[in-house]
Amino acid sequence: MAGSAIRTGAWRSLLAPGLVSLVCLAILLGLGTWQLGRKGEKEALIARILARSKVEPPAPLPDAAAWNPERDEFRRVRASGTFLHGDETLVHGLAAGDVPGRALQGYYVLTPFRLDDGGIVLVNRGFVPTERKAPASREAGQVPGPTVVTGILRGSEPRTMFVPAPDPVRNEWFNRDIAGISASRGISDPRPYLVEADATPNPGGWPKGGQLRVDLPNNHLQYAFTWFGIAACLVGVFGVFAWRRLHDEPEPASSAHS
Structure with missing residues (x-):
């Protein structure tokens, strides 16, 4: 009877750590499954970007009312108009430098572009390093008059x-x-999208366009294996813990002898 009570006590002692381990296991498996789902989404996104940005020829800008991100985003486009350089906006960002793994700090230059056929669209003309923040430091790049983007x-x-x-x-x-x-620049009816300028060089070299990278990293399978590996380790550790708790013999109680 005493041995049975000890075994029952051992099983009960596993209840709390077992529940905690089960919750952790569910979270780890959920994270791994989520990463597998993200892998599929990333692969579909990469395929869509490559097809639209490199294979298809440049198309006219879509009408604002017809804009559909699922269908139109990442499409190559071409537009004619005039830059409004006085209303350019600098957005903090990073860009790849000459040394691999070392990014440059600076800004992306977003400039309103008055279209020949009416309306205004923002154009991300590209990246400038921090020392080129002032337009006067890249005056040659302030392209005047009609141009094509x-x-x-x-x-x-x-x-x-x-x-x-x-x-x-x-x-x-x-x-x-x-x-x-657009609101900060007083543009009342902007296009609901922007144009990421390609790598066509600007006079003076700045801004540097073509910053959109279509070779997106896809490490989700590696992340999934990591989460599943941790889950397997958790199962192993808890299994050893439970086995030892159930099979370790309790120390016999000492008896006093006169």
């Missing part, structure tokens, strides 16, 4: 919880917020 359509960039809030009064922006930037 070729690039890729993008929707507005959402602000995540890790991105600072913009300060329109100081003209400080940290994401490509089409509606917010």
